[in-house]
Amino acid sequence: MKFGVLALQGDFAEHIATLKRLGVEEVEVRLPRDLEGLSGLIIPGGESTTIGKLATWYGLMEPLREFGRERPIWGTCAGAILLARDVGRDQPLLGLMDITVVRNAFGRQVDSFEIDLNVPALANSTGDAAPYHAIFIRAPIIERLGPSVQPLATLPDGRIVAAQQGKLLATSFHPELTRDDRFHRYFIRLAE
16 A cells, blocks of 8 residues: 655655554655555645645646545645635635634644544544544634534534544644554555
8 A cells, every 4th residue: 555645835744754654655745646556645734725726736636636536535734624625715625525624723823732632433443542642733623514524533622623524534633743643544544
């Protein structure tokens, strides 16, 4: 199996490093041809508007949509925004997940935080029921889920921070910034 990480902007190197640690073949995706032969794709955190504009510039938007109709895509933070159907403003979106996302829902960079989350899907998939330590940096919130989307994790106040629609996965936080690779293993299993 070979996994790609969209490498236009953002923290793609951290996802690549995690995939390497897991012994998975990885590819930096910058052009449509880089999607060939991939089992799945990660869209990293960064700046969603910039990633969307660069993906448009490099002719990646439609190839990414086609890829996501057939194979798994996981969006972390800015990547979750790109997967959404609606973000309440005009910017390039893939529109693959039936979710509405609110950008920068927690405020500015100084309002970033970390919290332990209960994620039953990880316990079921990996057998490890320990709380997941999540890092939120100018993070979005998943405000609305369509009928085919399942919430995977919520904050104590009930706001949704991880969701899944078939083989599409969105997390508001940055699993690549921790040593806990359970979300990466969960995503890899979606492609099996």
